[in-house]
Amino acid sequence: MDKFYIQGGRELRGQVRISGAKNSALPCMAAALLTAETVTLHNVPYVRDCMTLRRLLEDLGATVLTPELHTHKINAAHVELFEAPYDLVKTMRASVLVLGPLVARFGRARVSLPGGCAIGTRPIDLHLEGLRQLGAEISLEAGYVVARIPNGERLRGTEIEFSKVTVTGTENLMMAATLARGKTVLRNAAREPEVSDLAALLNRMGARVRGAGTSVIEIEGVEALGGAEHRIIPDRIETGTFLVAAAITRGELELKDCCPEHLTATIEQLREVGVTIEELDQSTLRVAGHEGAFIARDVVTEPYPGFPTDMQAQYMALMTQAEGEARITETIFENRFMHAAEMRRMGARIEIEGRTAIVHGPTRLMGANVQASDLRASASLVLAGLAAEGETVIDRVYHIDRGYERIEDKLRAVGARIERMR
């Protein structure tokens, strides 16, 4: 299993190019199942989750060509299998995104239930309830969701109100509704930029989706969708992670090809703490950490446009370097503080009270052997390692490879001492 060796205490300086958003590329790749024509996606990040989804699409019978590293040409004209097997779904929950498209286009799908993961129980009941409301019959058989449309019919448009905001739930139902008969209205829909990006792709494919980016999305079903070409938006969580990397090392970075507009809450929060962030243009940010201590500030994670749960762990790393007490409240996932115990091993002072982590800072972090438990927890440990004195060894970095493209190369190019060992 790969490990990262980090020698901390180096300021990061230079430019970093931000990759495409994993959480947008995944639903966009799944959307290619909705048509027999080719969907070309540019700016797909070279991360393990996208490779896993590619494999799943190929197993289903689609062809995926990559004329360039970040371009995927997906053709799902000859889908022969309608199943996402346990072995793939357990490595990547987002595999469930094939459910909506398969049912909508082929009238059937068999997808392994993802089960829980390191950050929470993560049920998919809202995806399934929504598909039922669209007319699919759903049963659970031996750990699999089996969905079909009775009598070879099509899905039927309807009104669906989510009892909780769900990102992939919104995406799954939005995709399914594009081929339904009549109009679907999704209420209390997720407003994440990745949902809007998927809607933009679907509309290019001939779908009629309005309101993505707001909490009410209307989808007028069409008979069939066609091919399209689309560029995936920049990854706002990778961007946020590098903002913290510059700050925590007291360095200065220029982040290219990002989308500051999608990071309003993160940027505001970091500015309050004392990080200097300038928007040089619509796709470039300059970030600098200052000499003295940062100021501890509380934060509560929320669905977009609030402060993202996917930045909570990285923010915690920064708070270990801030003056005072920061209360970090996680409202999205019930078990997303695994990194706290690892940071404590590096000298951080963090207590957990229910859904709130209380960080007392500043503390001097010392390099240690730590374990990554999930994607963003790994990122936060890398950040802590960059700020720590001495050597940090991070085990199980396969978690980070799920969602960060060559993070060690990007960090090394701006001055970090980080090596991957097999």
Ligand SMILES: CC(=O)N[C@H]1[C@@H](OP(=O)(O)OP(=O)(O)OC[C@H]2O[C@@H](n3ccc(=O)[nH]c3=O)[C@H](O)[C@@H]2O)O[C@H](CO)[C@@H](O)[C@@H]1O
């Ligand atoms: C691939 C992808 O885009 N992943 C993101 C997506 O995950 P994902 O789409 O899985 O997260 P959701 O938005 O669905 O989850 C939000 C909350 O709703 C609950 N829930 C969700 C669905 C459901 O059917 N029933 C239910 O109770 C979840 O357990 C969680 O407590 O949004 C999360 C929240 O911003 C991010 O952290 C993930 O990075």
Ligand SMILES: C=C(OP(=O)(O)O)C(=O)O
């Ligand atoms: C939690 C994440 O991903 P997933 O939903 O795929 O587990 C993430 O991107 O931080």
